[in-house]
Structures are given as C-alpha cells and as structure tokens.
Amino acid sequence: MKSLLNSIYLSTFLVLLVAQMPVAAQQADKVVVTVKTERDHAIYKKDEEVTFLIEVKDDKGKALDWGKVNVVISEDRYRTIQSFPLDVRGKVLKVVSQLSRPGFLQCEVQFDAGDRKIKNKLKPSLAAAAIDPLQITPSREIPTDFSAFWDSQRQLLAEIPIEAKMSKVAKHSDKALELFDVQLASLGDAPVSGYFSRPVGAKAKSLPIILWVHGAGVRSSSVKKYPGFLSMDINAHGIPNGKPKAYYDQLYGKDGRLKGYPLFGRENRDAVYFKNMFLRMIRAIDFLTAQPEWDGKTVAVIGHSQGGYQALVAGGLDDRVTFIGAGVPAGCDHTGMLRKRISGWPKLVPMQKDGKPDAVIAENARYYDAVNFASRYHGEAILSVGFIDRTCPPTSVYAAYNVLKGKKSIINKPAMGHAAPAPVSKAFYEALKSHIAQLKTEK
Numbered sequence: 001m002k003s004l005l006n007s008i009y010l011s012t013f014l015v016l017l018v019a020q021m022p023v024a025a026q027q028a029d030k031v032v033v034t035v036k037t038e039r040d041h042a043i044y045k046k047d048e049e050v051t052f053l054i055e056v057k058d059d060k061g062k063a064l065d066w067g068k069v070n071v072v073i074s075e076d077r078y079r080t081i082q083s084f085p086l087d088v089r090g091k092v093l094k095v096v097s098q099l100s101r102p103g104f105l106q107c108e109v110q111f112d113a114g115d116r117k118i119k120n121k122l123k124p125s126l127a128a129a130a131i132d133p134l135q136i137t138p139s140r141e142i143p144t145d146f147s148a149f150w151d152s153q154r155q156l157l158a159e160i161p162i163e164a165k166m167s168k169v170a171k172h173s174d175k176a177l178e179l180f181d182v183q184l185a186s187l188g189d190a191p192v193s194g195y196f197s198r199p200v201g202a203k204a205k206s207l208p209i210i211l212w213v214h215g216a217g218v219r220s221s222s223v224k225k226y227p228g229f230l231s232m233d234i235n236a237h238g239i240p241n242g243k244p245k246a247y248y249d250q251l252y253g254k255d256g257r258l259k260g261y262p263l264f265g266r267e268n269r270d271a272v273y274f275k276n277m278f279l280r281m282i283r284a285i286d287f288l289t290a291q292p293e294w295d296g297k298t299v300a301v302i303g304h305s306q307g308g309y310q311a312l313v314a315g316g317l318d319d320r321v322t323f324i325g326a327g328v329p330a331g332c333d334h335t336g337m338l339r340k341r342i343s344g345w346p347k348l349v350p351m352q353k354d355g356k357p358d359a360v361i362a363e364n365a366r367y368y369d370a371v372n373f374a375s376r377y378h379g380e381a382i383l384s385v386g387f388i389d390r391t392c393p394p395t396s397v398y399a400a401y402n403v404l405k406g407k408k409s410i411i412n413k414p415a416m417g418h419a420a421p422a423p424v425s426k427a428f429y430e431a432l433k434s435h436i437a438q439l440k441t442e443k
Helices: 146-158 245-252 274-289 306-317 359-368 370-374 394-401 422-441
Strands: 002-004 011-016 031-037 050-058 068-075 080-087 093-097 103-112 125-131 165-168 177-184 192-199 207-213 230-234 294-304 323-327 380-386 408-413
Touching (some): 068 093, 230 274, 323 422, 408 422
Parallel strands (some): 207 294, 380 408
Antiparallel strands (some): 050 093, 068 080, 068 103
C-alpha cells in the first residue's frame, strides 16, 4: 500500500510480512530490537525506495509474536515524515520509504510491550540511509569577507611572541621519546597548553608533524606516543595539564566557568568562544614548524567530533596543513535550518518563537562554520561519518566533505552513532603514512 505524503519529501508505504507463528502469546525475559537497511552500504538515489528491516526477538534469538513497535521516519531527525505503530508478528517487518532530495532518511524503532513486563529497558533502535550524499551542498554561501576576517585574526596572533614555556616530563614510559608539558602565548586570555614529544636524538629536517585536537568537554592534554613524529596534543581550552580529574570536573560542572562554553559569545562575531580555540591551533603549528627536526613538508591535524571540527578549520585557516583527519566532525552547516535540514553540534544558531533562526547569531555562525573552512582547504583529508550519529548528523558532515578541494576520502559507517572506534583511527593513521610517503617522492 502506498500513501502520498506532504511536500517534496517522500511517499511512504508499508509492507508487512505476516508471520506464521502460533497464536499463543510468548513470554520474554529480555527483548532485542534491530533495524537496518536492506542494503549493507545503505546508500540510495533520490526517489529510490529505501527498505528498512525490523526484527524483534527474545534474548535467545527467538522471534516474538506479541507487542508493538512504534516507528518514526524522519529526515535526519530534523523533521518527522511519518510515525506509526506496527504489530509484532514473529517475522521481519519491512518499512519502505523514499526521499526526493539529497540527505539522510532515518528510521527509529521503539518496542512497546503493552501491559507485559520485560527485564531490560530498551532505547530506540536506529537505522539510516544516505540519499545521494555527495550532492548535499552547504546551506549558505561563504561570506565575502570571510578571508579578511580570519586574516586579521591571524595578524593579531602573529604580533604576539610565542614565549614557549617547556617543562620536561621526566617520568613517562617511553625512553625513546622526550616529553614536554608546553604552554605558548596566544590570542585571548588562555595559552596553548599541551604535551609535546619528539624522538631522542632526532636529526634535523627528519620528522613530520601531528597535531592532535580534542573533542568536546574539559580535560587535560594526553600523551601521544608516536616515535616517528613531532607530536603535540593540545587541550581545547588552554588549561593546565595533568591535574586531578576533580579539577576538570569543577571547570565543566554546574557552576564551572566552562560549563556551556560552546555557546559563549555567539551574539558577537568577535567574541565567539571557538575563535581563540582555533587560533591556539595556529599558534601550536607556529611552534611545531619552528622545530629544527620538522621535515619541512608534513603537517597533519587529527581529531574527532569537536576535534574533527578543529581539524577542518586548521586546514582552511593555515596553508601549512597538508593532511587532516576529521572523525565525525562537529561544527558543520550551522545554518542548516535555512534549508529545512539539521545542523551539526553545538547547534550554535537558536530558533526563535516565530520559528525563524536568530538573525544575528546566524550571521555570526557563518564565520565559524566548518563547511566554509573546508571549502578553502586544498590538502589531503580523510573523514568518518556515522549514519545514525545524533550529535554530528551525517547531513552536516557531508555538507563539509563535499566542498573539500583536495584529495579526500570518507569512511561511511551506516550502523555507527557518535563514535571514534579503533578501526577508524587506524584508517586515519594508515592514510597519513601514505600521505607522508607520497610527499617524500615530491621535490
């Protein structure tokens, strides 16, 4: 049965495979609900039918023939397209939908046991399909004075001496590396703060650079052990490293000064919190490229989530960057609502009571949109994207990926939410090694 829905979005119809199961009600200690697309890669064309497969079983793997599932079909959660209940009948349920523009179609399934009791509390099960994702375009054009604004910020930074303060960390496990706790003067009231490592006895002009940048939250820098690199991990806030956990918890706690930091200053283009975070990356690169051991070629910036945001920004802001690894990047397409689609974390632009975005903040957000930085980057990039990521939605990630100018690749993970699993990190590192090898062949 096919039913036509409102607007340009889609038509949805349901096909139920009715189970040939006994009528007698089953009991289940636990219930397991899975949903996935019929295609493993979960990539479709506009107006092509997308089939979601829903299975409900007990914890022994036996199909249930009682209860209901409540199904919500949405365009990457920005707007609900249809919601409906389905009876569980002991076999696979099929829900078939389609989307008439590039984007992501998400299916959320919640089991309803009715009056019966089950022992596990179920969260919604999710699946999503990519609809012509390589055709997703930015919600707005880049501001005409975008380059002028950031050039002026970099000039202000350049006027500040680096004044590196380096404290050698004597107690660490890898004696082949020298490790330093480093602070560097930067723009604003916080320095660059990170751990810097270099191989003992490294020769001049022999080592590539990796700058590691952090996801959201408040924490110390980490020690990254990469013996073949000049490696530096900086925390996002320019705060001291190596403090007890309670120190960072207090900064980010209910009354902490960094609680809610992603939205600080968004009413004023010059006061947005991310401005100085981004400039601290540039200052870290200033420091790293000044080291005599740098090979003079490779500068990689790698991070996930907010770190992925920073990596994209670094690529667009500093032409010394030759490689970025941006896992499930945040900060993409802040003004997605202008195209009636979802925006990335941190949802910088609020909606007003009249259903329109705050005009001032929407304008300021354009200068901090990872999409606009990505459009200026010509180096190599590798990204990852989770199709069911509800923090950094895939629609926003592809808006950034599609405008990258250089060699690029993206790791599609249809069943992944907001995560940075080991295989993705390994793929980033392998891509970086290939990048370094390629640069060595170039004069």
